[in-house]
Amino acid sequence: PSQARINSARQRQDSLTKPPGSLGQLESLAIALCGQLDTEKPAVDRVQITVFAADHGVCDEQISAFPQSVTGQMIANFAAGGAAISVLSAALGAELDVVNLGSIGPLAEMPGVINHRIAAGTANLAREPAMSEAQLVAALAAGDQAAQRAADRGAQLFIGGEMGIGNTTTAAALACALLGAAPTDLTGPGTGLSKQQVTHKTAVVERALARHGDNQDPFAVLASLGGFEIAGLAGAFLGCASRGIPVLVDGFIASVAALVACRQQPALRPWLHFAHRSCEPGHSRVLDALEANPLLDLSMRLGEGSGAAVAVPLLRLACALHNGMASFAEAGVSEGS
């Protein structure tokens, strides 16, 4: 981001007809967007939403309330317009792409769905590495291609969503490995497990971490504990930053992808906005590690990029205020003492 743009944007905010700082996070949002988009008058009219979907071998361990077939069914629902992220994308006038990185079964071609199926889901991370190095490279590249599509379309903001039954287990394992945290602190109910089921899920994460060992290299952790869609998100975030596109990070899964990517490339961090604090208990710990203070806390826990989509109007209104308000001098309003 451009420090010169950030400095002049901060000066402009202090000249506008309001007590200094009284628009709170809307001021810092507008200032950051000026730096990221390298402009005096920021706008986020063109939003790219890309949902990465994949299945998880760890579902063999019975860690989800939903059957694995739901991943493919939801891909069809995204394409048909019936899912939350489909409705939100339409309401926001955003572009929506879905990238299938590894549903358990092959899917029919559908408009808006890019078939980039690496395998029939990852391997079971509780027993063996979730993916091979070649598979990791393929998933990261699919993410980078999504960033390139966003750049080609002139996107001013990128949102990465995810769909994958079992992926809160994967994300908890990844976060534990990167943060050195205990599985009991980061494993939660996901789509709706009982307390007893969360205890079982926690034990599965513990087995995965014992198998993985203490390697904290970000991409080694990612290959070992996996999630094709999480690797896709990490690749997309890195690809957006390198192309100058700010990213609005969704909930727990997307934040874990951001954590992996920031550990790999710390220069990514200033390109990231954080949209919301998920109900999933591990999310706050991951946000703390990223020094992130998200915009919303609405008890959401859906994924798909839905929490980030809901925050888009806040960025748009922050831009409108920054660009459209009068200064004290322009309006003839007396400044405070």
Next chain:
Amino acid sequence: PSQARINSARQRQDSLTKPPGSLGQLESLAIALCGQLDTEKPAVDRVQITVFAADHGVCDEQISAFPQSVTGQMIANFAAGGAAISVLSAALGAELDVVNLGSIGPLAEMPGVINHRIAAGTANLAREPAMSEAQLVAALAAGDQAAQRAADRGAQLFIGGEMGIGNTTTAAALACALLGAAPTDLTGPGTGLSKQQVTHKTAVVERALARHGDNQDPFAVLASLGGFEIAGLAGAFLGCASRGIPVLVDGFIASVAALVACRQQPALRPWLHFAHRSCEPGHSRVLDALEANPLLDLSMRLGEGSGAAVAVPLLRLACALHNGMASFAEAGVSEGS
């Protein structure tokens, strides 16, 4: 609100393609709007924003960082389109009215500004009752007329904003009197006082409460401690509820107006949504008394209705999701166990 609509809306939310409850407060928002608007498919396309402005005699006590002339200057800024609420109204496609209930000096006629000037500001509440009973009735009536204009325009949501240099002092005194709270707990920096200035402001609120005594009748408290614009807001909120229009309450001042109005008429409460948690320290105490859990917490403290305006897209997206998502049956997605 219609309990039958609320019940069927809750059933619909549980049928949609997402883990039950995973859209958090967006689900409860949509359900409440179905009951308030008495419909299966809620929408908040037509939003009325009315900003009530007035001056405060308590400014004689040096409790604000800004001179009293700013109230009138900001009324002109609202009309000219340069204030935060003007920019937000335009961005949201909302109707914006400004009602001048008592600037210290008379103002020229301006488009969008309704002249309903009761007096040259309230009296100094630290020394005498802020307004007479006749003045209270006039301010409440101006609020009711604003609700009637909203109804005439088919508004699906009402936002009441306020402008009045000195009105955090007034609001703190009102909240203390109604809640039996200590001035030190509810008096804050407003537009930007130093710690020492807040101590002085707190002493002014203490003098006002000592003069007022222990009468907790809501409208008696309102007349004694005042704020023409706060009475206007209270009248508007009551008028909206009686006409079936839901209200989105802004920050500290508007919430104190809601507290007065709910104490007067408890049936008002189910018509109110709360938009944001202000930085002003007294706000959380007032929200607790109203059992309100606001949508946003963005460190805003501007007033004008700006925090409520920023929350409007959340209501709109909640409606879009409620109306537009597919059910599990429609999408052929398997339900959880």
